[in-house]
Structure formats: structure tokens, C-alpha cells
Amino acid sequence: MRKLHVRAAGLVAAAVLGLGLAAVPDAAAEAGPFPVLALPFKAGQQVYSAGIHSDDGSTGVKNALDLSPADKTVRAPLAGTVHLQHCAGGDWVAIDHAGGWRTGYYHMEGIKVTDGEQVEAGDVLGSTGNALPCGGSSTGAHVHFTLWTLPDEPAANWSGLAYSQLSTTVAVAHGEPIDGKTLGGWLFTAGADQYTGTATHLADRMVTQLPGHFRAKL
Template sequence: MTKLRIRGAVLTATVATVLGLVSAPAATAELAPFPALTLPFKAGQQVYSAGIHSDDGSTGVKNAIDLSPADRTVRAPLAGTVHLQHCAGGDWVTIDHAGGWRTGYYHMEGIKVTDGEHVEAGAELGSTGNALPCGGSSTGAHVHFTLWTLPDAPAANWDGKSFAEVSTTVAAAHGEPVDGKTIGGWRFTAGAEQYSGTATHLADNAVTQLPGRFRAKL
């Protein structure tokens, strides 16, 4: 009887596997190395940056940098899939890139992309502005550019989440520090204080103190 029971159990497990009744554990996605992002605007123009800071400008991981290019046009820094995050006051834009990376664009006006759209690097996303679709504050037209990691949820939906929630709870879980990242040939280093830091042009080691202006050369 023991042998029959064992054989029966094996046969049952085999049949269940073949029929798909037993599911294999889901593989955990791995985060790819930091991607080769360009700056989120056309190179060669003057840019003002208010500096590196946390998403809410107060506490938490410093995953944000405010940028104001002279032409006021915000562009995709890498190919990816657009997600419009909806709030009562309108939309803001995120782009999911390969390998579990997401970039965010808050305060934009005149958004030119649609939800689910695939964009290539350099695609126009909208204009710098002072839009506050989910709350927050803004002084002077700019894009609040943010870095995120989403290895287990590449299409995470933040619809309806207030800026306060995204900039605290979501940022604590998924915010990625700007500090030490190279973007478009510039290495950004966070300062000790909010809205500070440096931008170093790697081709010639020219350093710009932030807040400050620099020419976004390659």
C-alpha cells in the first residue's frame, strides 16, 4: 500500500504539473544597472537648476532635481513607455524604461504624450511649467525630474495619489538618489542641504555649483 500511495502521489503531481494546476514560484525581477540617460531636454542650451533635493524638498531620499532649459521643452532622456498619472487637477508624466527604471516629470504644462505611448529618446513630452495636478508647490517654470526604481512593478499605477503621498511613502520605497548619477555626460553630486550640490561636466571636469546655470553641452 505504501508503494502504491507514493506512485499515486507522483502520478497526481505529474498530471497537475502538465495541466498547469501547480504553478512555479514567480521569478523576482532584477534591477538593471543605471541606464544611459540623457538630460531631459535638448543639449547645447543654457539650463538653470535649483539643485538636488528630496521629492518633497524636505526629508527622505534625494531623488529629484529641478531643471529649467532655455527652450522650456522637456524631452524623454531614454526610450520607454509613458504612463500618465491622473489627479483631480490634471496629469503628470512618468516613463518606464528597460530594467525596472522609471523617470518622472512634474509641473509640466502642455503635455504632448499619451498614456501607454512608446517614446524614443529625445521625444517631446511637454513644456516646463508650474502645474500642480496632485498638489505641491512651484516657483518659476521648471520640470521636477525624478528617478525611481520599480524592479517588481514596472507598470505601477500612481493614479490619484497626492503629491504628498508620492513624495513621501512612494519615494521611501522606490525613490533613487540623484547623487553620483551620470546623466547626459554630467555627474550630479548632492549637497548636504536640500536644493544644493554640483554638476560636473565629465569631458572637461568643469564644475557648476547648484543652484546655478550651466550650458548643457555633451
């Protein structure tokens, strides 16, 4: 689903062009069907989630989910191409998947992948952390996992883009809601408020209220 409005497109284009990057094209294409994604860590372990929220935790599309697996290791949920996004404070990871889908991984430390690398589901990306390469805030080591659609803009480069811009103008254009999406056999449903929601294990219909802990079984 593409949610790019004319005014938002202008804002994003201005933000990106101001950094010398490619302009955002018109919203002509549609992303493919939602891919079969695993959770971004090894199954079978205890996980804490702070809940579903918008990319800035305040307003806008709720395209983000904070996750803290017990082993502190973040893994690719599906095959794709890594695109490291560079800022003055370091890097964060995006993976482009088939069908115009991108997943994002913010706050990671000890990044183990390189720009342009092809990864498979389960490959190690790095460790949960509190890194703020482009700004923002973090309390407690975790990965800020995000969903995006980029059917018109494969391999989009958001390097140098401040988190305040990424989490607002870019999120308006490309952010995809976590609500109603299934990751690793768990259906995530957003709550009315930020940092709330539920995770339902589809195999046995067990429901976990978010924020909360659950065991990420298959």
C-alpha cells in the same frame, strides 16, 4: 538598489490600496544597472537647476532635480513607455525604461504624450511649467525630474495619489538618489543640504555649483 523596508512597504501598500490601486509587492527583485540617460531636454542650451533635493524638498531620499532649460521644452532622456498619472488637477508624466527604472516629470504643462505611448530619446514630452495636478508647490516654471526603481512593479499606477503621499511613502519605497548619477555626460553630486550639489561635465571636468546655470553641452 532597492530600499524598501518592512514598515515603509506597509505604509505604501496602505496608501495605494486606499485608492483602489495595486498593492506593492515584496522587495524581491533588483533593478538593472543604471541606464544611459540623457538630460531631459535638448543639449547645447543654457539651463538653470535649483539643485538636488528630496521629492518633497524636505526629508527623505534625494531623488529629484529641478531643471529649467532655456527653450522650456522637456524631452525623453531614453526610450520607454509613457504612463500618465492622473489627478483631479490634471496629469503628470512617468516613463518606464528597461531594467525596472522609471523617470518622472512633474509641473509640466502642455503635455504632448499619451498613456501607453512608446517614446524615443529626444521626443518632446511637454513644456516646463508650474502645474500641480496632485498638489505640491512650484515657484518658477521648471520640470521636477525624478528617479525611481520599480523592478517588482512594472507600469505601476500612481494615478490619484496625492503629492504628499507620492513624495513621502512612495519615495521611501521607490525613490532612487540623484547623487552619483550621470545624465547626458554630467555627473550630479548631492550637497549636504536640500537644493544644493554640483554638476560636473565629465568631458572637461567643469564644475557647476547648484543652484546655478550651466550650458548643457554634450
